Amino acid sequence: MRYTGFRKRANRCAVSGNDKTMEVSVWRGSGGQGAYEIFQVPAQDNQTVLDVVSYIQQEIDPSLTYRYACRVGMCGSCAMMVNGQPRWTCRTHVKKVLTAGRLTVAPLRNLPVIRDLAADMDPFFEKWVKAGGVHKPGRSRDDAIQQVSPEDPGRVEANKAIECINCAVCYAACDTVAGSPDYLGPAALQRAWTLYNDVKVTDRAAVLASVTGPEGCTNCHSQGSCTRFCPNELDPLGSVAGLKRALARSFFGGKG
Amino acid sequence: MLGIRLYMAQRLSAMMMGPLVLGHLAVMIYAIQGGLSSAEILGRTKGSIPWFLFYGAFVLAVSVHAAIGLRVILHEVTGLKGRLLEAFTWAVMLGLTVMGARAVLAVTLL
Numbered sequence: 001m002r003y004t005g006f007r008k009r010a011n012r013c014a015v016s017g018n019d020k021t022m023e024v025s026v027w028r029g030s031g032g033q034g035a036y037e038i039f040q041v042p043a044q045d046n047q048t049v050l051d052v053v054s055y056i057q058q059e060i061d062p063s064l065t066y067r068y069a070c071r072v073g074m075c076g077s078c079a080m081m082v083n084g085q086p087r088w089t090c091r092t093h094v095k096k097v098l099t100a101g102r103l104t105v106a107p108l109r110n111l112p113v114i115r116d117l118a119a120d121m122d123p124f125f126e127k128w129v130k131a132g133g134v135h136k137p138g139r140s141r142d143d144a145i146q147q148v149s150p151e152d153p154g155r156v157e158a159n160k161a162i163e164c165i166n167c168a169v170c171y172a173a174c175d176t177v178a179g180s181p182d183y184l185g186p187a188a189l190q191r192a193w194t195l196y197n198d199v200k201v202t203d204r205a206a207v208l209a210s211v212t213g214p215e216g217c218t219n220c221h222s223q224g225s226c227t228r229f230c231p232n233e234l235d236p237l238g239s240v241a242g243l244k245r246a247l248a249r250s251f252f253g254g255k256g
Numbered sequence: 257m258l259g260i261r262l263y264m265a266q267r268l269s270a271m272m273m274g275p276l277v278l279g280h281l282a283v284m285i286y287a288i289q290g291g292l293s294s295a296e297i298l299g300r301t302k303g304s305i306p307w308f309l310f311y312g313a314f315v316l317a318v319s320v321h322a323a324i325g326l327r328v329i330l331h332e333v334t335g336l337k338g339r340l341l342e343a344f345t346w347a348v349m350l351g352l353t354v355m356g357a358r359a360v361l362a363v364t365l366l
Contacts (some may be wrong), residue, residue, distance in 0.1 A: 002335065057262060078266045168312060176332075179331075179332030179333070180257060180332050182257075213259060214257050214258065214259050216258060216259075216260075218259065218262075218263035219257065219258050219260045219328075244263075247260055247263075248264065248267070251264050
């Protein structure tokens with residue numbers, strides 16, 4: 001992403017009952033080209049970053065492109081860089097991130113930009129597939145339903161990551177992805193670790209094989225930004241460490 | 257850019273280096289405390305198979321470990337990959353091995 005300067009845009013709409021405003025810098029542009037554009041947005045006692053972006057689109061510039069769906073932290077669509085850090089904007093309150101009355105909003109890091117604040121998620125989801133993220137069951141519909149105990153150690157480990165909402169915040173936070181764009185990234189690897197621990201997956205060796213290549217889990221530097229920024233407080237770093245341990249065991253001929 | 261073999265080679269070489277570094281530090285402190293001269297140190301290392309094995313293993317572990325580490329840094333900073341990256345890795349490993357082997361042989365050969 002290339003910074004090419006600021007453009008100022010005055011708020012043309014009249015705001016009644018609230019004369020406090022904040023300065024919001026929003027990335028505008030397509031592909032690698034673009035610049036920050038500054039908007040003056042009314043400050044409310046309670047508003048999220050997504051509220052701010054929606055206000056700009058609805059009241060100031062309808063051409064602003066961004067992505068959201070559920071607005072309640074369920075769908076993982078609205079993640080953006082807020083003041084340089086990846087966040088789910090629908091659950092990020094402005095007053096927690098506002099710095100000297102200013103806010104900077106940009107598309108997610110480590111992903112191509114479609115336009116303005118909408119990042120192209122294709123590379124992110126392609127890596128899920130590459131990491132073997134598709135569940136391959138060991139039984140057919142003719143077999144009896146497999147009983148899975150909630151206390152089973154594998155199930156307990158798998159449960160830790162099933163609340164991932166695919167928001168790509170961890171992917172945007174990862175410096176290893178930034179330095180090595182082929183690296184599968186924390187979300188895809190966490191998915192692989194979940195499947196590896198799922199007792200219904202019979203071919204655990206195939207899961208490990210899909211994360212063993214030059215783009216796999218061995219590239220992780222354990223910096224932990226994924227775990228630090230995960231909005232659902234999951235632990236992708238722990239999942240990647242689990243994969244590394246399993247790989248090391250399999251390297252010495254163990255079961256993995 | 258690290259497959260399982262390079263990853264394990266780097267971890268295993270690090271495991272090797274741990275005790276070797278501690279041993280090297282202990283020897284340095286011992287040599288200084290006792291006031292050994294260079295001639296006295298060489299008198300003990302020349303022709304010594306244990307010192308040859310100790311520092312020979314050190315050189316090999318360092319060569320493997322550093323070459324893989326520099327490979328990762330080079331790839332992440334410059335984006336270099338493929339044959340050039342392989343060539344760089346091997347060149348660093350062989351270079352460090354040759355330089356280290358010269359030093360080890362100089363102090364352990366009779």
